[in-house]
Amino acid sequence: MREVDEAVRQDQFADFAQRYGKPIVAAVVLGLAAFGGYLFWDHRQEAALETESETLVGALDQLQSGNFGSATERLEPLAAEEGGAATQAALLKAGIAMEQGRNEDAAKIYAEIAADGDVPQLLRDLATVREVSATFDSLEPGEVVTRLKPLAVPGTPYFGSAGELVAMAYLDQGKNQEAGTLFASIAKDEAQPDSLRSRARQMAGVLGVDAVEDVDAVLDGIREPAAAPQAQQ
Known part of the structure; x- marks a missing residue:
């Protein structure tokens, strides 16, 4: 689990910097x-x-x-x-x-x-x-969860943004299962931006939670960008 935690931490900081930069x-x-x-x-x-x-x-x-x-x-x-x-x-x-x-x-x-x-x-x-x-970096994980959990609910306007922050707070609390489940819910929510769903899917996978409902659709999404440069040649 130490390797998983380190990988999660690296992804967490990378995603956080990318998202809020x-x-x-x-x-x-x-x-x-x-x-x-x-x-x-x-x-x-x-x-x-x-x-x-x-x-x-x-x-x-x-x-x-x-x-x-x-x-x-x-x-x-x-x-x-x-x-x-x-x-x-x-x-x-x-x-x-x-x-x-x-x-x-x-x-x-x-x-x-x-x-x-x-x-x-x-x-x-x-x-x-x-x-x-x-x-986020100066708050206790429990405070993040308390303040944002009511907004981190599927179907609510800020589910994606609030859910990602709550999931990262769960990671800081060592609640990897809860974090993985929440990341998976975000990844499966078609109302969320593709970039957020992709990040959430990767995080859920690292944590051992299946976040893929339609494997073929995900594979097609990966293949299309890769095929685009070849089609232009």
């Missing part, structure tokens, strides 16, 4: 786009909404150009206000902080959003997952 801003932006309908839930005047939208678009343009400092400056006034646009700006600020390696600053912002009773529950849950991911 540079892709964090893109992930936050995509998440915000998906929940756009929830962000402007307060009844502001149309002119104010238009101004807020322009501010957010300008900040996003700066983000895409890699100008994190300028993006943060554009977001500061909006994040200090109230309402859905302020929540969106705060989420973007936290994403920028994560990208810059300022995990403590990001976690503080996420914690404030998660604790705000005026923010829709869906966004509060998102902030909770992000906060835990930002502080």
Whole structure:
């Protein structure tokens, strides 16, 4: 089991670095786009909404150009206000902080959003997952499990993200069977991104838990990328 634990630990850190490194801003932006309908839930005047939208678009343009400092400056006034646009700006600020390696600053912002009773529950849950991911290395495994287990349930919006973190916390607790079972559930969930399902499938396999329901489909998925370069020759 020592070899398994070492292999799991290596995969754990590699996956964690990959998942919460540079892709964090893109992930936050995509998440915000998906929940756009929830962000402007307060009844502001149309002119104010238009101004807020322009501010957010300008900040996003700066983000895409890699100008994190300028993006943060554009977001500061909006994040200090109230309402859905302020929540969106705060989420973007936290994403920028994560990208810059300022995990403590990001976690503080996420914690404030998660604790705000005026923010829709869906966004509060998102902030909770992000906060835990930002502080994962400094949290006790039991705290990670306690905070995220209610969200790490198949069929819930954040099953994949929360489930992966809970599974890694199980590994830190030495609960390899629980971790493997959860990784397998993520791998079998067709609603999850392929990259996440692939990671979860590998982790489940290392832990001795079968995560493959359709072997032929998995093999086809492996063969297709390998065959693509040959077809172009």
